[in-house]
Amino acid sequence: MEGEISRKEEEAEAQVDVWKYVYEFVDTTVVKCAIELGIPDALETRDGPTILSDLSSSIGCSPSTLHHIMRFLLHHKIFKEGLIGYLQTPLSRLLMKNGEKSLPDFLLYANDPEMLAPWHSLSARVLANESPAFESAHGEDVWRYAAKNQAKRRLLGFNNFDLPHVVSVTPDCVGVVHVGGDMFVSVSKADVAYLKWVLHDWDDEECIEILRKCREAIPKDKGKVIIIEAVVEEDKNDKLEYVRLTLDMVMMAHTNRGLQMIELTF
Numbered sequence: 001m002e003g004e005i006s007r008k009e010e011e012a013e014a015q016v017d018v019w020k021y022v023y024e025f026v027d028t029t030v031v032k033c034a035i036e037l038g039i040p041d042a043l044e045t046r047d048g049p050t051i052l053s054d055l056s057s058s059i060g061c062s063p064s065t066l067h068h069i070m071r072f073l074l075h076h077k078i079f080k081e082g083l084i085g086y087l088q089t090p091l092s093r094l095l096m097k098n099g100e101k102s103l104p105d106f107l108l109y110a111n112d113p114e115m116l117a118p119w120h121s122l123s124a125r126v127l128a129n130e131s132p133a134f135e136s137a138h139g140e141d142v143w144r145y146a147a148k149n150q151a152k153r154r155l156l157g158f159n160n161f162d163l164p165h166v167v168s169v170t171p172d173c174v175g176v177v178h179v180g181g182d183m184f185v186s187v188s189k190a191d192v193a194y195l196k197w198v199l200h201d202w203d204d205e206e207c208i209e210i211l212r213k214c215r216e217a218i219p220k221d222k223g224k225v226i227i228i229e230a231v232v233e234e235d236k237n238d239k240l241e242y243v244r245l246t247l248d249m250v251m252m253a254h255t256n257r258g259l260q261m262i263e264l265t266f
């Protein structure tokens, strides 16, 4: 009897949870809409709570449609509501176009229709006999594709050593020299080779080749290679495991053979 009740409860919960997967993209899409409308930036310029009519006139849209968007975003705690209007939260400040730590460009890039297309071919990556997801969607790998697209080039590369077409659009930075090259051919000489989120794009043989080129680039006696990667651990269930597992999926959708590392890989 008890077992029967808990099975029914589980089934009822599942019937609610399944909607999360049917329409989960809506959360991101509405946040994207808020960034495009400049809602976080508009609220930031106000000193205190902002009422709907002021917000709608400052971003130039109808209050009635904006009300629906804001209701959804309040529910998701992206913004909060004071007694007389909307207020920023630490989360909405991360969505400001020029905020110190904000990520709107990355969110818009990750959710750009061209970057979403490979996700529809994720099963192709799993079925080994099919083309990689990104190639199935765009006919070439992510690096060749980015080489032809100015906006994506900027977002794909921040390193000082990167492909020539990436460094050609990397902004100047005091004390940093941008060097263009192909790490499978050679890496510029340095005391330390710092690889952040690089190896996860490649398979084991390619990673070994990259590391070999790094070894050739650093001094034999005191050179160092520092690798920064999110490490997925099967039985870990802390708050950030979700991010690590999502990055693993991103590697499957956007690279030919890359995967997020597990501890054993090291």
Ligand SMILES: C[S@@+](CC[C@H](N)C(=O)[O-])C[C@H]1O[C@@H](n2cnc3c(N)ncnc32)[C@H](O)[C@@H]1O
Pocket: 143, 156, 157, 158, 159, 161, 162, 163, 166, 181, 182, 183, 184, 195, 196, 197, 198, 201
């Ligand atoms: C995931 S991004 C690195 C992210 C960056 N380290 C950071 O912290 O944001 C991988 C980088 O590898 C670069 N890349 C891809 N193929 C390369 C190659 N053959 N030689 C050099 N760099 C390459 C890409 O242009 C891209 O900038």
